Amino acid sequence: MQVSSIELDSVSKRFGSVEVISELSLTIHSGEFIAFLGPSGCGKSTLLRMIAGLESVDGGEIRIGGERVDRLPPGARGVAMVFQHYALYPHMTVFDNLAFGLRNIGTAEDEIARRIEEAARILEISHLLKRKPGQLSGGQRQRVAIGRALVKDPKAYLFDEPLSNLDAALRVRTRVELARLHQQTRATTIFVTHDQVEAMTLASRIVVMNARKVEQVGTPMEIYGRPATEFVARFVGSPAMNFLPVQVNDRGGLASAVLGDGSIIDTHVPVAALPGGDLRVGVRAEAIRVRPDGALPGKVEVVERLGDRTHLHIRLMDGSTLVAEDTGISQVQPGDAVRLAVEGATAHLFDAGGLAYHARQ
């Protein structure tokens, strides 16, 4: 088993006059499962394709296992990629699909057969080896695509939105299988997705990208609990974080956020770190609860019942709206007047430029 780190050193990419990746540096540790997360067009797939060698690199260096690879052709980089639309060879059997890459590098047939047998056993596709991709379901094709990567014993696995073509149930199942596979192989893995749940559940670290730049690199809980920017706070987590404009008062060195209706949220964010100008408080729905003694009055507009919890869309007295969370058996109805208690310790403040300020750890 080969396991290698991947280093991106000031890499840039231009399409004509548009710079899609600008001076991006990132180190992916050996054996790490890292997710590139971001909306469509943020550059995450382009970055993955640059690592794979399917897009040229206009500036900077890419190293895999310490070896510079950005001038090498894709096949010489020692990586394997699983494509969004599987990209299996339709005219070849599953066996031949898996064998194609190995034959191209002159692997002996008995070694090819051994590796395919092993991969097929892990992925439970042994009974499909003689079929052609057209005779397989979406989930089976996905397994074959993963198998094609697996047999190569690559230095790193690159996944380009591999679950987005699967139905919801299969997506969840495949997600778990990918996590299990990574635990078995401990191979360096890059996983591109626009689905925050996939990124949160699979990755040991997430690279959140937006508008062709990296917003934040961190563990899933860092990304969720201490988002670096407003974009990250809005993009990760469902429902998105609530944002309300506030004035800030100093309360023993910590920021006390005063909302439009005069209600106060006592945050744990140090005042000294805050810039002047407009500020907004950011609070996740689970930090806002309906309580008779809550300080924040509002009126329930929409009730979303999710079974294990209930999301309440609430209009505050100053006209702004937020989403609060209640229990699954919530008795709250649309139109109800409620009082909300906000857990100030988990609140964040954001400046006009979208930069986040957090409580001390």
Add this chain to the structure above:
Amino acid sequence: MAASEHIVGRGIGNKLILFSVILVAIMWMLPIAWTLLLSFKPNSELMISTASAFHPPYTIKNYTDIFQSSGVFRWLWNSAVVSIGVTVGILVLSSLAGYGFARAEFKGRDIIFVLVLLGLAVPEQAVIIARHQMFSDLKMHNTYPAIILPGLSSAFGVFLMTQYFKAIPKDIDEAAMLDNASRFKIFWKVLLPLTIPAQATLGIFSFLGAWNDYLWPLISATKPEMFTITVGMASTQTNFAQSEGLGFLMAQAIFAGLPVFIVYLFFQKYIVRAVAGAAIN
């Protein structure tokens, strides 16, 4: 009620279409049936009247005569060489050009592609004098290359293959690149096998087109031993009644049509699909 009326209406429509198709088929088949019938009649009877076709005597002498005296075999051979040569050539060149236009990036690609497509708009007759002059200067008339080469520049073939290659997702090429395949290997082992339906369509149309081609072989091949079957058959018609006889001529026509008939029998499925595909596209 409304639904059943609709179904009844559709039934009548279908019958009308079927009737029209049968009518057209009869119109196409009658001359062939007539040719077949006359080919079994003694020439001496046909000299008097073709009305005798409907009653005996019948003979197979016209067919046995083909084996003894006619140039039909030579012409069939020529047609086979020319048709297979043109078909193989078109498939090779159109596939390579189609792959190039669909996948390679080079300066002026789009302009060159438009120029190739302009070839669809230029009738053969417009260039035939210049072409004749060219092959004359090269002293190539009455050779297979002279008859085959002009047929290889198939604008339709290049267009068809370009569109077909374009329709194959680029992911497949990229997966093969990551699988360490060279560019030629990607073309040969991965993409080309995926274009077999288009190759079948193009191959059938090219073969039938080359087999039935008349104008260029007529101009280029002036020696009877280089005639293709179409040119050879036409040459015998000029004096059929006096020398060779109508029945013999008809037997030759049937015999000459056999290869195409056999091709049709084997590739019927593909031909129907090709024609249907061409209609849909």
